Amino acid sequence: MPTPKKNRPARPATLADVGRVAGVSAMAASAVLNGARTSSRISDETRARILKAAGELEYRPNAAARALANRRMDTLGVAAVIDGAEVNHYFLDVFNGVLAAAAAHEQNTTVFSLHNWGDDARRLRTFCDGRIDGLILVAPTLPAEEAVLPSHTPFISIHANARLPGVINIETDEERGAFEMVKLLIAHGHRRVMHIAGPTGQLGPERRVRGYRRALAAAKLPTPPELVLVSKSFATEDGFAAMREWLRAHAGDRLPTAIFCANDGIAIGAMQALAEAGLRVPDDVSVAGFDDSLAARICVPQLTSVRQPLRAMGSRAVELLLARIDHKLPASTPSVVFPVEVVSRVSTRPPLGPDRLVPGR
Amino acid sequence: MPTPKKNRPARPATLADVGRVAGVSAMAASAVLNGARTSSRISDETRARILKAAGELEYRPNAAARALANRRMDTLGVAAVIDGAEVNHYFLDVFNGVLAAAAAHEQNTTVFSLHNWGDDARRLRTFCDGRIDGLILVAPTLPAEEAVLPSHTPFISIHANARLPGVINIETDEERGAFEMVKLLIAHGHRRVMHIAGPTGQLGPERRVRGYRRALAAAKLPTPPELVLVSKSFATEDGFAAMREWLRAHAGDRLPTAIFCANDGIAIGAMQALAEAGLRVPDDVSVAGFDDSLAARICVPQLTSVRQPLRAMGSRAVELLLARIDHKLPASTPSVVFPVEVVSRVSTRPPLGPDRLVPGR
DNA sequence: CTGAAAGCGCTTACAG
DNA sequence: CTGAAAGCGCTTACAG
Numbered sequence: 001m002p003t004p005k006k007n008r009p010a011r012p013a014t015l016a017d018v019g020r021v022a023g024v025s026a027m028a029a030s031a032v033l034n035g036a037r038t039s040s041r042i043s044d045e046t047r048a049r050i051l052k053a054a055g056e057l058e059y060r061p062n063a064a065a066r067a068l069a070n071r072r073m074d075t076l077g078v079a080a081v082i083d084g085a086e087v088n089h090y091f092l093d094v095f096n097g098v099l100a101a102a103a104a105h106e107q108n109t110t111v112f113s114l115h116n117w118g119d120d121a122r123r124l125r126t127f128c129d130g131r132i133d134g135l136i137l138v139a140p141t142l143p144a145e146e147a148v149l150p151s152h153t154p155f156i157s158i159h160a161n162a163r164l165p166g167v168i169n170i171e172t173d174e175e176r177g178a179f180e181m182v183k184l185l186i187a188h189g190h191r192r193v194m195h196i197a198g199p200t201g202q203l204g205p206e207r208r209v210r211g212y213r214r215a216l217a218a219a220k221l222p223t224p225p226e227l228v229l230v231s232k233s234f235a236t237e238d239g240f241a242a243m244r245e246w247l248r249a250h251a252g253d254r255l256p257t258a259i260f261c262a263n264d265g266i267a268i269g270a271m272q273a274l275a276e277a278g279l280r281v282p283d284d285v286s287v288a289g290f291d292d293s294l295a296a297r298i299c300v301p302q303l304t305s306v307r308q309p310l311r312a313m314g315s316r317a318v319e320l321l322l323a324r325i326d327h328k329l330p331a332s333t334p335s336v337v338f339p340v341e342v343v344s345r346v347s348t349r350p351p352l353g354p355d356r357l358v359p360g361r
Numbered sequence: 362m363p364t365p366k367k368n369r370p371a372r373p374a375t376l377a378d379v380g381r382v383a384g385v386s387a388m389a390a391s392a393v394l395n396g397a398r399t400s401s402r403i404s405d406e407t408r409a410r411i412l413k414a415a416g417e418l419e420y421r422p423n424a425a426a427r428a429l430a431n432r433r434m435d436t437l438g439v440a441a442v443i444d445g446a447e448v449n450h451y452f453l454d455v456f457n458g459v460l461a462a463a464a465a466h467e468q469n470t471t472v473f474s475l476h477n478w479g480d481d482a483r484r485l486r487t488f489c490d491g492r493i494d495g496l497i498l499v500a501p502t503l504p505a506e507e508a509v510l511p512s513h514t515p516f517i518s519i520h521a522n523a524r525l526p527g528v529i530n531i532e533t534d535e536e537r538g539a540f541e542m543v544k545l546l547i548a549h550g551h552r553r554v555m556h557i558a559g560p561t562g563q564l565g566p567e568r569r570v571r572g573y574r575r576a577l578a579a580a581k582l583p584t585p586p587e588l589v590l591v592s593k594s595f596a597t598e599d600g601f602a603a604m605r606e607w608l609r610a611h612a613g614d615r616l617p618t619a620i621f622c623a624n625d626g627i628a629i630g631a632m633q634a635l636a637e638a639g640l641r642v643p644d645d646v647s648v649a650g651f652d653d654s655l656a657a658r659i660c661v662p663q664l665t666s667v668r669q670p671l672r673a674m675g676s677r678a679v680e681l682l683l684a685r686i687d688h689k690l691p692a693s694t695p696s697v698v699f700p701v702e703v704v705s706r707v708s709t710r711p712p713l714g715p716d717r718l719v720p721g722r
Numbered sequence: 723c724t725g726a727a728a729g730c731g732c733t734t735a736c737a738g
Numbered sequence: 739c740t741g742a743a744a745g746c747g748c749t750t751a752c753a754g
Contacts, residue, residue, distance in 0.1 A: 014747055015748065016747080016748095024725085026747085027724080027725065027726085027748095027750090030747095042723075043723065043724090046723085046724085060489075060491050060513070061747085062747050062748065063491040064425050064428035064434060064491070064748090065429050065730090065747035065748040065749090066749080067424075067425035067428075068425040068429050068729095068746090068748070068749095069747080069749040070748085070749070071730070073424065075471070075492075082453065082456075082457060082460075083457050088449070088450070088453050088655060091453075092443065092449050092453065095472075096443065096444050096474070099474040100474075108492060109472055110436070110471045111456075111460060111471075113460040113461075113464070130421055130423045130424040130425070131436075152373060236658070236659055265659075268659050272661060275661060294449060295659050298626075298629045298659070299661055300661050301636075301661075302633075375730095376731070376733095377731080377732095385740075385741085386740070386742080387731085388733080388734090388740080388741065388742085391732070391733065392740095403740080404739065404740090407739085407740085423730085423732065425731080426730070426731035426733090427732055428746095429731080429732070429733095429746045429748085430731080430733040430734080430745080430746055431732085431733070
């Protein structure tokens with residue numbers, strides 16, 4: 001009796017199976033089905049037989065066996081904090097760039113999610129145990145004693161908050177972004193410009209403060225100390241808290257006419273605190289953010305912000321990491337700096353009339 | 362001359378290396394270092410020697426070799442559209458749940474990013490080639506002819522937009538969420554409630570419309586056809602476009618007092634269109650969304666929405682997928698339905714005074 | 723143009 | 739309690 005389906009094995013077909021059905025060796029099947037390079041060695045007739053057999057047997061390469069033989073997982077890791085509210089947009093943009101480039105190079109991407117860099121730095125090491133060929137660190141804030149990373153794994157960082165020895169960092173010209181933003185506000189006619197800075201001790205926030213100060217100095221404007229606040233984190237809640245507290249403490253004082261915030265999250269928090277105090281953006285105060293995250297476009301009013309090419313940075317990280325894995329990169333390759341760009345939206349405008357006062361209670 | 366560092370090999374240490382240094386077999390080293398189960402067979406003294414040798418040699422298991430021997434990659438795949446603006450928040454919540462559960466089970470998570478389900482369905486199949494043990498489909502909208510998925514890979518779907526044979530679907534009671542939301546608006550005193558529906562032909566949007574209609578019917582309120590709009594997609598732009606067009610077409614007509622939108626993105630778009638027309642939320646119109654995404658909390662005013670336990674759903678997907686991989690799940694396991702919950706914020710309030718009219722030009 | 727052999731580094735029975 | 743052998747499915751020299 002004919003049993004056409006019966007010879008389909010319970011386990012997935014291997015190259016040996018394909019070879020057997022096609023009447024050739026497993027090696028020939030390998031050349032045709034998996035090895036692009038050597039496949040030219042096989043005659044067209046044989047190749048056709050092999051392809052046919054593979055189709056019938058539903059052959060699929062075994063990724064593990066291939067990885068073992070090639071000493072290469074074809075898998076890149078991405079380590080990031082992705083459960084914090086404010087990192088989300090940032091991460092997704094970067095991640096989309098990583099995924100696109102990884103797919104273009106036929107690499108898998110596996111994600112290692114940290115709760116925070118301080119506590120999870122050690123866990124990170126266990127991730128470098130051979131399941132990935134290299135690792136991209138997204139906005140790492142590694143404690144100094146963990147900065148020396150496992151030498152057997154190639155790393156690339158994006159927006160690292162401290163230097164990591166031997167790791168190429170992909171960053172942006174944040175100081176310039178802040179400078180251009182504040183310069184624009186000044187060009188609009190603003191003279192009292194507040195800055196709500198990000199958490200202290202990190203490279204990014206510090207660069208943004210520097211750009212802010214430099215722009216004021218360039219316009220020969222003073223920087224009153226009471227106009228520089230610090231938010232505890234990049235989260236909306238903390239921006240809200242910083243702004244609200246300042247408004248309480250300065251009831252009756254002159255309001256700034258513009259507020260430049262260290263990121264969009266803080267800016268949105270500040271807008272919420274201003275709304276609570278009965279102040280309107282941009283009529284009473286202009287507000288600007290940084291990152292041009294999705295949040296900047298969905299908040300009402302839409303937020304003027306500083307765009308960073310996050311997606312392109314994610315893709316570049318993949319390119320550099322692959323080059324490093326293949327030892328095509330000199331050990332001392334310098335950092336890569338991407339440009340930034342001010343994006344104007346409705347949350348900023350030239351000041352209206354005379355300076356306003358902070359509403360009292 | 363003493364050369365303590367010299368015997369460190371260029372290639373990573375293997376179990377055989379560890380065994381050699383410790384004076385035992387590779388198998389004993391395997392039992393101690395990798396196999397939790399069988400490790401009890403080794404004496405404490407030997408175990409200590411092996412551990413010491415592994416430390417000195419910086420032994421790390423080779424993931425590929427282990428996967429090959431175990432016939433198991435210990436890797437789960439996640440397939441989703443993640444470059445569309447509006448899926449981002451939704452995806453990240455689900456993904457965080459997936460990552461947490463995967464980490465708890467010591468599984469890696471690799472992401473397969475689709476541009477859209479229609480075009481990439483075939484590419485999806487190549488992803489099921491042995492590099493993953495199973496795949497989670499996030500909000501799939503597979504064309505009917507692709508609904509039959511490769512039989513060698515176990516699947517779980519979340520919020521599937523059409524039935525997939527043999528795939529357990531994790532979903533929420535969307536109809537009830539819509540019903541409860543509209544019921545709440547009615548309880549606030551709203552009588553003219555608009556609905557901006559999501560894209561047609563998908564399960565989710567249809568369920569939300571049904572809940573809306575059922576709530577109106579339950580309150581014996583009519584559903585004027587002109588109060589049900591359809592947004593082309595879940596994106597903010599399309600919500601904006603739908604609302605704006607309606608406002609233009611209905612200048613001078615009575616405004617609804619509340620608008621229930623099929624998701625937060627559409628709701629935010631609607632709020633932007635209302636703002637453009639000089640209408641204020643919630644004083645002139647209440648607006649409610651669905652999903653309770655991060656966007657709902659960062660938009661101004663913060664959005665009343667329907668929360669779905671996305672994170673928990675992501676975790677559950679991992680649990681079910683692992684059970685299916687281990688053949689611990691009967692083939693005909695039914696869908697899993699999670700509850701939803703209305704979250705009230707400032708974008709909704711009881712109507713103020715008499716009905717307003719749509720501003721003319 | 724094609725094949726037989728060895729090896730990637732691990733684990734799982736099977737012996738002792 | 740411990741070890742020698744075989745095998746997971748692929749690829750890479752090396753022969754013919």
